[in-house]
Amino acid sequence: MRRLLVLWSCSLLLAGFLAGCDTYVEDIDPPIDTIPDERLNDPAQIPFLVQGVHARFADTYGGLALLSGGLSDEFFFDQNVPNATFPTYMQIDQGDILLDNNSVDGVLNDLGELRFLADNLVERIDNNMPDAPADLATLGRFIGYFYGGVARYFWATYFGLNPEQGGGVIDAGPFIPSDQMYDLALEKLNAALQNLPQELQIGGTTFSQDQLRRVVNSVIARVYLFKGDYAAAAQAALNGMQPGDPPFLALFSIEAPNDFYFGAGRGRTQFVADWRFPQYLEADPKEVARIPLRTILGNDGVTVYYGQDKYPEQGSPIPFMTWQENHLMLAELGALRGQNIGGADPLALINEVRTSHGLDPYPDGTTVTEDLILEERDKELFAQGIRLPDQRRFDRWHLPAGTWKYLPITQNERNANPNL
Numbered sequence: 001m002r003r004l005l006v007l008w009s010c011s012l013l014l015a016g017f018l019a020g021c022d023t024y025v026e027d028i029d030p031p032i033d034t035i036p037d038e039r040l041n042d043p044a045q046i047p048f049l050v051q052g053v054h055a056r057f058a059d060t061y062g063g064l065a066l067l068s069g070g071l072s073d074e075f076f077f078d079q080n081v082p083n084a085t086f087p088t089y090m091q092i093d094q095g096d097i098l099l100d101n102n103s104v105d106g107v108l109n110d111l112g113e114l115r116f117l118a119d120n121l122v123e124r125i126d127n128n129m130p131d132a133p134a135d136l137a138t139l140g141r142f143i144g145y146f147y148g149g150v151a152r153y154f155w156a157t158y159f160g161l162n163p164e165q166g167g168g169v170i171d172a173g174p175f176i177p178s179d180q181m182y183d184l185a186l187e188k189l190n191a192a193l194q195n196l197p198q199e200l201q202i203g204g205t206t207f208s209q210d211q212l213r214r215v216v217n218s219v220i221a222r223v224y225l226f227k228g229d230y231a232a233a234a235q236a237a238l239n240g241m242q243p244g245d246p247p248f249l250a251l252f253s254i255e256a257p258n259d260f261y262f263g264a265g266r267g268r269t270q271f272v273a274d275w276r277f278p279q280y281l282e283a284d285p286k287e288v289a290r291i292p293l294r295t296i297l298g299n300d301g302v303t304v305y306y307g308q309d310k311y312p313e314q315g316s317p318i319p320f321m322t323w324q325e326n327h328l329m330l331a332e333l334g335a336l337r338g339q340n341i342g343g344a345d346p347l348a349l350i351n352e353v354r355t356s357h358g359l360d361p362y363p364d365g366t367t368v369t370e371d372l373i374l375e376e377r378d379k380e381l382f383a384q385g386i387r388l389p390d391q392r393r394f395d396r397w398h399l400p401a402g403t404w405k406y407l408p409i410t411q412n413e414r415n416a417n418p419n420l
């Protein structure tokens with residue numbers, strides 16, 4: 001089978017195939033530049049459609065990783081930081097988020113588009129492309145199912161109807177609580193496993209079919225872990241990513257930049273890293289491999305803040321899934337959740353992650369506690385959108401009672417959706 005090439009250019013035309021479709025979800029404005037819908041039913045357009053889904057995934061994930069980091073205790077907002085001026089970011093940092101917060105509104109719209117684009121890709125292939133070459137049809141179905149599952153995972157993990165109740169909506173339908181939304185994500189991700197292309201190139205990285213299978217299983221393991229189904233999480237993680245597997249990345253460019261660059265980076269610093277991160281570096285300077293920081297002098301000329309430098313450029317990629325995260329999931333499941341992880345030693349798994357970054361391993365006999373797992377996840381998954389769900393599931397919330405633990409489904413969506 002010929003090589004499947006996925007282009008990752010983030011053109012403004014990527015969402016163009018929405019023209020002619022029914023109202024699809026959420027309060028999302030129609031695109032300005034469009035391609036007639038019927039022309040996109042040509043199988044030759046599948047790579048273009050795939051390109052659009054990839055681009056919307058990256059945009060959505062970047063926004064969610066940034067804002068969820070601000071809501072969690074990973075980043076904070078302080079107007080003493082030069083150029084930190086957005087009141088919407090202050091609301092997020094304080095967990096006192098108004099329903100008309102336009103920063104949240106923007107990423108909610110991106111997520112609605114991602115969910116639609118992914119689902120529509122599968123529907124278009126199944127309903128309008130009976131003569132599509134098998135390799136292109138498989139590619140399109142894989143991308144549609146995979147990102148359709150990821151979109152539902154995003155809804156369940158990051159959004160909520162009220163401060164304590166996570167979940168989302170699909171096609172302006174009724175509210176779907178997180179637990180049910182995770183189940184819908186798993187249905188899509190399992191369908192992706194049934195539609196694996198022989199090979200997939202993402203940017204400069206080529207994934208074999210076996211590597212893709214492991215990526216999907218690692219994402220499934222994360223969903224089960226956040227859902228609290230630890231036996232299923234362990235089974236999926238045992239089939240997940242292995243050392244040597246390339247990371248699955250969200251890719252960006254100058255035209256479609258990484259949100260951290262202008263929200264918590266060199267382009268503009270709104271959020272800065274929590275004080276514990278420079279303390280990690282003080283305790284072990286080698287941790288710079290996982291927690292690169294830069295200093296920022298406050299407006300007062302005295303206070304020194306620390307900005308993330310994990311993503312120094314507009315086009316810096318964000319890891320979405322890595323073998324290191326899969327190892328940490330297995331370590332947690334074996335040490336804290338009483339699961340069979342194939343005879344692996346949780347400490348050895350953690351040490352393999354550490355040594356992959358040139359860090360010293362923990363000594364033999366070190367007890368793998370909840371605090372140790374959380375600290376390793378805190379460092380390894382820095383600025384990847386994972387701290388917020390970790391705080392909730394480990395009951396480590398840092399803000400007063402009654403504050404938002406999710407990004408709210410915004411007023412625009414509530415006004416447009418008669419079921420909310």
